Amino acid sequence: MNYKFPKDFWWGSASSATQMEGAYNIDGKEQNIWDYWYEIEPEKFHNNIGPYNTSNFYYKYKDDIKLMKDFSHNSFRFSISWSRLINEDQSVNDDAVKFYNDVINTMIEHNVEPFINLFHFDMPMYLQNIGGWENREVVTCYQNFAKKCFELFGDRVKKWFTHNEPIVPVECGYLGHYHYPCVVDFKRAVQVGYHIMLSSSLAIMEYKKLNQGGEIGIIINLTPSYPRSNSDEDLKASNIADLILNRSFLDTSILGEFPGELIEFVKEQNLMPEFTVEDLDAIKNNTVDLLGVNYYQPRRVKTKESKIEEGEPLTPESFFDFYDMPGKKINPHRGWEIYEKGIYDLAINIRDNYKNIPFFISENGMGVEGEEKFKIDGKIEDDYRIEFISEHLKWAHKALEEGCNLKGYHLWTFMDNWSWLNAYKNRYGFIEVDLNNNFKRTPKKSAYWFKEVIENNGF
Ligand code: BG6
DSSP states (O other): OOOOOOOOOOOEEOOOOHHHHEEESSSOOBHHHHHHHHHHHHGGGGOOOOOOTHHHHHHHHHHHHHHHHHHOOOEHHHHHHHHBBTTTTSOHHHHHHHHHHHHHHHHHTTTTTTESSSSSSOOBHHTTTTTGSSSSHHHHHHHHHHHOOOOOOOOTTOEEEEETTTTHHHHHHHHHSSSSSSSSHHHHHHHHHHHHHHHHHHHHHHHHHHHHHOOEEEEEEEEEEESSSSSSSHHHHHHHHHHIIIIHHHHHHHHHSOOOHHHHHHHHOHHHHHHHHHHHHHHHHHSSSSSEEEESSOOOEEEOSSSSOOOOOGGGSSEEEEEEOTTTOOTTTTTTEEOOHHHHHHHHHHHHHHHOEEEEEEOOOEEEOOGGEEEETTTEHHHHHHHHHHHHHHHHHHHTTTTEEEEEEEOOOOOOOOOOOGSSSEOOSSSETTTTTEEEEOOOHHHHHHHHHHHHHHH
């Protein structure tokens, strides 16, 4: 065996409530922004497929968890749907408690450790209606939701995460058109980002008060920034991209403060959010125990060369351009570059600049369109996925050998799930989900390969 991983390495996969549960309006679940957006603009979603019946985990979880066990996974990360658990009047939905209790208990029974995330892009609509993350009141609602989750499930769940990819609601919802409310306004985006980070600290504070003996962290999509060249201009552009898109979340979560350079930038651009000194204390005093890193692709950056059109709103990309590097390896289905060494580079950065905090790869994966064409005797032979995972694991292994505190590897995702605007276009799972046949599950070749990796704790 060439690549042996440490004892008790976390092997598994990840998903999120909106992307896998389905049952969008069953048993008292309230609407979230995705349900609402689909209701008013279904044509935005690939093939008009919305979030209503995603993968049906709500009905099939017992079999799905059994399948995780059959494939030797020892952990699985999912999220609790805020709009399922908490009713508009802020009371708790008992049916949701029953569902999540059952999911957690079934996982434990099958030796699949539940890793629970509290927010995965799914703001309840009743809170979006009062401004979502722009409104400080929503931060308090989230704090209460988090506390409730710890009280209800924390006796059995020992790995908690406050947010998945906190940049995404900011970037896609307030600097682009990929998430509702599709606003483009840098100042509002900064307020949203600030409130999300504050909410993370307040959830951590609530967790620590309860002394439940587990760990709490955050999941960040750490996309390393690589400058086109070593020219001062490209280095500066790459630094600003890194500052806004990575370090705003990373430094705040681990070091307890927004980077000084970021504060200067935000002040210079007149983007300062509303904040209080008490908020900053909460951020300082409630840093994470554990970090999840989602890694899909690098960010190649060059100095701003494209013209800023008249009237074009200010965004982070007003300060740099993305660099389309010739000859890069690419996943043509998703359009994302594949750069396996990125996993090593980000691990070294965490080791050297972020206290060598324990972290794991909480998402990595490859979305492919039209996987049926790789079917042989009813099974998808996804050798490209096996290659993708193994090449990333090789670099992860090298990082481990060099002293990085890497605890595990989770693939995105266990079974094919619904990918926001892309719906079911690109499939990521170890397990095929047949939308035309009652969401039937069929393991792909990669599921069998990964099982062997887990059982050997290496490959
Ligand atoms: C991550 C998210 O950004 O990437 C997931 O945490 C998402 O929710 C995954 O599904 C893959 O990206 P996409 O856009 O292809 O679904």
